[in-house]
Amino acid sequence: MEQGRGAVARPPSGPGRRPRCLLPALRAPGGGPGVRAQRGFHPVLHGALLALLAVYSIFPIYMVTIESLKSVDEDVFGSPFYVRHPSFEWYENLFERQEWVTHAALTTHTVPFLVWTKNTVIVFTAALAVILTTSLAAGYALGRLRLPGWRLWRRALFAAFLIPQTLLFLPLYSLVFRLHLDDRLGALVLTYPMLAIPFCVWLFSAYFQKLSPDIEESAYIEGADRFTAFLRIVLPMSWPVLVAAGLFALGVLSSDFILAGVFLPNQWHQTIAAGMSTMDISLEDLTVVSGVSMGGLPVLAIAALLAASYVRGLTAAMIEGA
Structure with a gap:
């Protein structure tokens, strides 16, 4: 090794050995001591x-x-x-009937938290099923089958995701009213997928575009058709991307209370987010705070359990493609 001009890789001393790549040595002017990187x-x-x-x-x-x-x-x-x-008195109030005196008259106030929870589970389950099924099929068609104008469709879908929710409110309300779905859970099942499908389709199409075609061709050689190859080979491999799309959609659904509050005016038809927004907030009654904690805990638990799969799914869709 020559001093002062950096490190030179030595030739291999035996068969099958590769020369080691050494970094150039950093020397100060005049042959002074080398400069050391500040580790830590x-x-x-x-x-x-x-x-x-x-x-x-x-x-x-x-x-x-x-x-x-x-x-x-x-x-x-x-x-x-x-x-x-x-x-835990505020958590108990979520599941009990509250009574207090207002202007010398007995007033009864009920917090139907269990009903809100049931409505939330129904809406989220149905909406997620629609979102993932539709997005998976559309993403496979755009990223794998390369239909005519598939690049334009992908860009249009991504642009649609950036449209503010407030601009979509009036058209969605008109659609719900004309279909006679107002004050029904079906209104949210119909409108919620419109908020998450554009990004999920774009995510799936990016993943399937980078996925190697050899995976499906090996199944075709064994006699499988396209649907069988997708169902038994491609879909199990797409599990991390499916989790990433599902968590993203769950976050979109959980953060909404405007559509749920407007489309479902009846207190017994509302979800947790919409119901909590209608409760009174005061220093004497912190029931709404306990309701927020109870409503957000399942979402946080699901996100924490699937965090690793979420990262793998985004990495597979954006970088690896497999």
Whole structure:
């Protein structure tokens, strides 16, 4: 190795050996000592940024959880960042009939949280089934079959995803009213897929476009048709992308309360998000805070369990294609 001009790879000393690639040595002017990279600076910086992002993301969830465990006195006079004496009275109010006196008259207020939960499960299950089935078929057609104008269709779908939801509200409401679906769960099952299908189709088409055709050709040689090859070979391989599309659609559905609140005015027909938005918020009644915690917990649990598959699915669709 020649000093001062960098490292030179030595020739192989035996059969089958490859020369090692060495990095050039960094020397200061005048043959001074080499410059050493400052190890540890970048990992520390990256760790600090990740910790900051984690705190920024988790802090709202922490505050809602802490608030739901406080009593009335501790909510007014206690610390806003922790709870000394946890109480589950607000969670009990979600499933009990509440009565209080208003202007010397007895008023009964009911929180149908179990009904809201049932409606939410029905709407989300049906909407996710429509979204994933339609997006998978359309994405396979655009990315694999290469129909005429498939590039234009993909760009149009991605552009449709960027249209604000507020601009779609009036056309969707007119559609629901003309189909006589107002104040029915079918209104959300019909309109929710329109919010998530464009991006999911674009995601599936990007994945199938990069997928190697040899996978299906090997099945054709064995006598399988296109549908059988898709169902038994391509679809199981697409599981991470299917999870990524499903989690994205679940996030879109969970974040909506405007469409649910307008299309379902009856309190007993609403979902959790729409029902929580109609409740009164006051220092004397934190039931709505406990409802937010209960409604968001299943979504957070599903996202945490499928986080690894979500990342693999996005990577497969955007980079690898397999």
